[in-house]
Amino acid sequence: MDIIILKRDNQKDKFNGTKIAIAIKKGFDSVENDHYNEDDVNGVYNQVLKQIKTLSETEKFVSIEFIQDLIEKELLRQNYIDVYESFASYRARRNDSRKIFISKQHKFLKAIEKLNQKEAIDEDAKRENANVDGNSPMGMMLQFGSTVSKEFAKAYQMNQDYYNAHDSGQIHIHDLDFLPMGTTTCNQINLEKLFKEGFSTGHGHLRPPKDIMSYTALAAIAIQSNQNDQHGGQSIPAFDHYMAPGVLYTFKKQFKQRIYDYFEIQDKLDDIKINEALKHIDSLDSITIDIYEFEQFLSDKQDIKTVDKAYDKAVRVTNRITYQAMEAFIHNLNTMHSRAGAQVPFSSINFGTDISPEGRMVIENYLKALDSGLGKGETPIFPIAIFKVKEGINYFPEDMNYDLFKLAMKVSAKRLFPNFSFIDAPYNKEYYQEGRYETEITYMGCRTRVMSDITDPEDEVVTGRGNLSFTSINLVRLGIKYGILNNEETDMEGFYDELGALMELVKDQLLDRYEIQCNKTIGNFKFLLGQGVWKNSENLKPSDNLHEALKHGSLAFGFIGLAETLKALVGEHHGESEASQKLGLEIVEFMRQKADEYSEEYQLNFSLIATPAEGLSGRFVGIDHSIFGNIPGITDRDYYTNSFHVPVYYDSGIEDKLRLEAPYHALTNGGHITYVELDGDTNQNPDAFEEVVQLMRKYNIGYGAINHPVDRDPECGYTGIINDECPQCGRIETSAQPFERIRRITGYLVGTLDRFNDAKRAEEHDRVKHTL
Template structure:
C-alpha cells in the first residue's frame, strides 16, 4: 500500500491518487476525451501496477509516470498516451532549461568575463560591472522565456539547433531594432526625453548636447543602434544661431570701442533687427547674402565710411573666430559624451552612428570639419574614440573629385580615418543607392546604421522612399554552411533546403511582427511619443503602432557564404570564379525570395549581410558537434562574416572589393566590406584614398578600412606598436625608467609614490594648430 512518494527534489510527500487521475484526464482532454471516471479507473490500475509489479513502497515521480504510460498503452489509449508523453517531455525540458538558466546565472555571477564567453557576447557591454551582469541576467532569462512560451515550437527548434538565428531574442516581445533619427525635425519646438522637456536649442553647443541626449533616449526604446542620417544638415542651424549671436555681441563691442557710446547693446540690437527685417536674412558666416552691406548702409548714416568698415571688419573677424571655437568645442564635447554617457542600465554607451558629407552650406561644412578634427585629436588622453561611428557619404559632384564643393572634407575624412579607423565611407553613386537619390532632398540619400543596416526602399508607402524616421524591425539569419554541408554537393537539394529555411524565416519574422504590432505608443515614450519614428507624431499614447511600423523592414540575413561554398564545391568565392558564380546565384535567390515576400505581404522584406558578432562562433560550434571538423568549413572557431572573402585568405585589396561588390547590390537590408591595410596608413594617404576610390568605382555601397591602432597608456603613443613601443621603448607589461619618460617631456608633475600620464605632448602640439 503506497502512502508516500519521493518528489524530484528528494523530499517525501503524501501520496494522492487524484493527482494521477487528473494528469491522465488532462492528457485525455488534449486528445478530445472527457470521461473522468475512466481516468480514475486507469489511475487505480496504475497504483495496482506499482504495488504488485514493482513492489515499491515509496515510488518516485518518475516511476509513477512510467507506470502511467504503461497502463495507458496497455488499455489501448494510444492517443492519450502520446499526449501524456509529450506533456511529460515538455515538463522535463522546462525543468532542464530552468537548471540550465540557473547554471548560466551562476557563471554570470561567479566568473569574470575573461572566463565566460557569454559575458563577451557583445564586446561593447562590460560584463564585469554590476549593471552589465544585471543586464545579462535579464537577457538570458528573457531568451529562455521566449523560447519556451512565445516562439512557435518549430521556430524555437530551428533557432535552438542552429538552422537559423533569431537575433535579439531577449527583446522578442518588447521592441524593434533601430531608427534613423532626423534631429532637425526633433529639435523643432523642443522635445521631451520622457523624463523632462528640453527647449529648442539656440546654440551649436546645445545642438550637440541635445543630439547626444536624443541618441541616449532612443537607445532605451530599441534594442539596436541609433543613427543620425543627416548630422551635417541637423547641426547647421545651430551654427547659424551661434554666428548670429556672436555677430551681435561683437557689434556691441565694436560700437563700444569705436564710438564710445553708452547704449551699445541696445544700439546693436536695434541695428541688427532693422537690417534683418530689411534683408530678410541673418548675418551669415559665409557672408555674401547682402547682410553686411545692408548693415554698412545703416551705419554710415551715423558714422563715417572708414569707421563703418573698421566696425564691420572687427565684427566679422571675431564673430567667425568665436563661432569656429564654439563649434569645435561642441563637436569635441559630442565625441566625449558619446563615449562616456550611459544607457541601458549603465552597461553600455549608446551605439551611435552619424551620417554626413553632403551639406555644402558653410555652416554644415564647419560642423563636419570640427567633428573630424575633434575625432582626429582623440579623447582626453589622446585615445581613439569608439563612438560615434562616422559614415562619410561619398557623392560625385559634391565631394568626390577636385573642384567639388566638399572635396576638402572628403580629403580630411581620409586623413582622419587613416589615423582613427573612422569615418567609414558610404557611396551614394552605387546604382542601388543612386536610384533613390534626389538632389536637394537629403532624406533620399542612403544612410547606414553603424554595423551596416540600410533602410530606404518602401513598398508600404512608395512616396516615401527615404531614410528619415525609419529602421529595421527585426532580423533572423540563416546558417548557410550547414545547408552546404548537408547537401553533399547536390546543388538542387541545396536550393530546395534553402527555400525551406527562407519560408521558415519569413513565417517567423511575420510572427514577431504581429507581436510588435500589439504595442502602443506609450511603450516607446521617445521613439513614438516624440515622433521620431515616421508618422508616429499623428498617434496618441494609447494608439497602436501597427500601422506606422509598416514603414520598417523585416529582414533575413545570412552568415558564412564562404564556408557554404567550400562545403558545396571545395572552393570559396575568393579563390574560384565558379564558386563566385554559385555564391551570387545563392544570394540572388535569397534576394528574389525577399522581393517576392515584399509583394505578397505588402511589407518591406529585405536581405542583410548579417553583422554576426555572437553568431559567428555559435553556429560553427553546433555544426562541428554535428558534422565534425571539416577542412575549410568547420575547422575554425568562426564562420566568415556574411558574403566576405575569408579573412585568412591572401587576396589583394582590389580583387577582394571586386568580388564582394556584386553582393552589395543584392543585400538591400545592409552590407559592408572591409580592407585590412598593412603599415601605418597615415604615412600613405594616397594608398588609402585609392582604396576608397576603388570601392566607389566597383559599386561598393558601404566600406571601411581596417588598420592597427595601438596605444601605450604609459607614454600615450598612438599608432602601430609591435613588440616594443616606438616612443618609450618598453615592451608589453614592462616598466620604463621614470627618467626616460621625463626626458621625453612626459611626466612633469611628479609626486612621491605615483606618477601619472598627463596627456600626449605630440597630440597637444597638434591641437594647437587646429584653426580655431
C-alpha cells in the first residue's frame, strides 16, 4: 500500500524514500570518521524503511517527526553514537530556528505593514537606501523581500550569538538580507578579459566589441549583469586602459572610410597602392602616426596630402564619437536598472593613468561628458568617477596627463566628481608595478579597497576581486561602558578585552557566512562566476565548492563612531586633543592587528574597513540612546560619526582634518575615505580646489573627496549655488517647484535631500563648511 507522509504544516504527501536516505547520509557526512561508507548508510536506512512500512499497515499517516525519531533510535541501536549526536543536535537546532522564526513573525509583519501603508517621506525604512525608490512597486517588493529574508537568515542560518549581538546593536551584519542567497559584496571587473572573447548575460552571447560605442555599451551591460549577482557595487579598475582599444578600432574604421571616400571622388580606388595603404591602417597600433610612412605605398605627393586630410578628419570624428560613447555610458548607468528594476547599479570607474593618445582621448571625453551632465543638465549620480593620481603620470605640471588632472579638478568643482585616489600613498604604492595597471590601487565608490592577497602573494592585483562581506562593531557602546562616564577612571583593559571578544565573534560570523557563500555553485552566479569575472572562477566545474575562487576576496571588520568612543573614554575626541588622537590610532591599530592575525591563521584576506555609514548612521545611536539616555557629545545627535572621521560639526580646519584622518587610511586596508566640506562656489576658485587635493597627497590620504553644494534649477537648468533665487533666471523657490539640492552622504552620491533617511539628513545639516 502507498505510504502517506504527514508534514509539519499538516499537509499530506506521498512517501519519498530518497529524502530519508539523504537525511541519513548527511548525518554520517557531518562527522569525521573515514571508516563509514555507503553500507553503514544503507544499513540504517533499510531498518528505518522496514519500520515505516510496518507502521503504515495500521496507521493512515506517518509524520515527519516520527520518522526522525526512528532514525535517531536506529542510529543508537546500531551504535553510531557520534552520528546520532550530530543528527539529534542538528534536528534540535532546526526546531529552535522554526520557533524563532514564528516568534518573530509578528515583528516583521508589523514592519511590512509600515512599508505598505506609509509613503517614503513618512517611513525612515523606505529611505534606508537612497538609491532605491521606496514608493515604486519594485522598490517596495525589494523591501518586502529584504524584511522577510533578514528574519529567515537570523532564524535558520545564524548562530544565536550572532543575531543577538546584531539585534542588540553590539555589531551590525551588513546586507543581512542577502545572507541566504550567498552573494558576495562587490567586484573589480576586468573588462579586458570580458571583451577578449565576448561574453554571455544568460540570453545569448555578445561578440567582442569593435568600436568605442560598443565598448561603452558592453561595459554598462557588464556592470548591470554583475550587479544582479552581488549585493554591493561594481567597480571598473582601469576604465581608460580598457576603453582605449575601442578608440583605436573606431579610428581605423574612420581613417579607412575617409581614404575610401576621398579617393573614390578622385576615381582612384582601383589603384593597387591605395588598397595597400588601406590594408596598412589595420596594422596601426596608435592614432598618432607619421603620415609619411604612407610614402611606401603612395609616391604621389598629392595622394599623401589626401591621406593627411583623411587622417585629420578621422581623428576629429573619432574624438566626437568617443565623446558620444562616454555620454551614452553615463546616461545608461543612470537609467538602466538591476535587481528586478528596483535600482540603478552601484557603479564606479577608476581612470587617469593611461598616457596613450587613445587613453587620453577616453579620459578627456569622459570628463567633458560628466561636466555636461544628463539630458537636462542634471548631475549624474553614477558611475562614481575616481581619478587616480600618480606622480610622473599626472601630478606634476610636466607630467603627460597633468592637463587631464586639471580638467578632473575643474569638473569635480562643478559636479562633485571625480573623487581622487592616490597611488603614491605608501600603503598603495607598495603594490604598484610600473606598466601593470592591474596593480594600481582601485577603490569602490563607497570606499572599499581590495589589494593584498594572502592566498596569492605572487599575483596581488585588483582585477577580478572584491569584498565578500563585512560586519561593523559598535565602538561607542564599549566607550560608554568602560569610559569615565561609568568609572572612576577609564578601564582600557576592559575595553580591549571586550573589543577582542567582539572581533572573535565577528570573525566566526564572517567565516560562517563565507562557508554559505562557498557552498553555492556556479549556477547561482552565472555571470560573476560563469563568465569568469571573479578571479580563478573560469576553471570551476558546475558542482565545485567555490573556495578556490572566493578565497581571493576580503572578509572585513568595520567600525563606526570613533569620535564618540573617544569622548566616552577620555572626554575629548581626536579633533580636540592629541592625546585622544594617539588613543584613537591605538584602538584602530588594535583592530587591524587582530585582522592581520586572523589572515595568517586562516589564510584568508581579513581586513579592516572604515565603515560606510550609509545604512548604519542612525541605528547604533538609536539603540544606545534607549539604553544610556541622552549623553552630551555622544548620544545626543541622530547619528554616530562616520568611521574614524573628525566629527562633521567640529571645525578643525582643512589641513588639520586631513592631518588627523590620514594615519587611519594606512590602518584601514579594507577601505577608507576622507571628505573636505567646502563652502561657496568652487567653480569660482579652482586654484583653492587644487590646493585641497594637493594637501590630500601631502598627508598621504588614500582616497579623498571634496564636498560642496550642487544646486540646480530644473526650470532653466542652472547648476551652481542657489539660495532662494536662481542667479540665472531669477525664479524664486517655492514648495511646489523647489530647487534640486544634491549632496554627498557617503562614498556614493545619493542625490537630493528628500531621498535620505533622518540620520543622514541630520548629519548633512550639521556639517561645518570650510571656507576656501
